[in-house]
Amino acid sequence: MKQKQHHAEFVANLQLEQDAIKTFIDILEKEQNALVHGNIEDLDYFASQKTHITKKLADFGNKRDQYLAAKGLSLDTKCINNLLISEDNNTATGTIWTDLLQLAKTAKQLNQTNGTIITTRLQQSQQALAALQSAAGTVSLYGPKGQTMAISD
DSSP, rough: OHHHHHHHHHHHHHHHHHHHHHHHHHHHHHHHHHHHTTTGHHHHHHHHHHHHHHHHHHHHHHHHHHHHHTTTTOOOOHHHHHHHHHOOHHHHHHHHHHHHHHHHHHHHHHHHHHHHHHHHHHHHHHHHHHHHHHHEEEEEEEEEOOOEEEEEE
């Protein structure tokens, strides 16, 4: 009985993890929209939300790892698939796991895209700043102790 209860908790945690990653994807999509439209003031809010949800996702991952370790299983996708087949003939649980893996891939892709957008925006800002400094006749350099030095023509 206890084993079935632990398995039911494991499956419930997978569902909660799936819900959390959907929330994370929603945040990433909103962040991407803000980046594309230049709504920089919203980024602090999204960063805070992402920090909060990634902590939750880490907790779910730790619970999953603990459950597998208690069963003497390695912490990989194949073991989880085998576990779901052997202990749970409910295909809905397998679907939850498959969906969770796909959602994780989607989140990873969105996060990478957002990182690329941020890097591109940063490079554009640095180039614009360099152009403005050059037009003003001043160029900022760093001295040997890290202090800013302005050099004029």
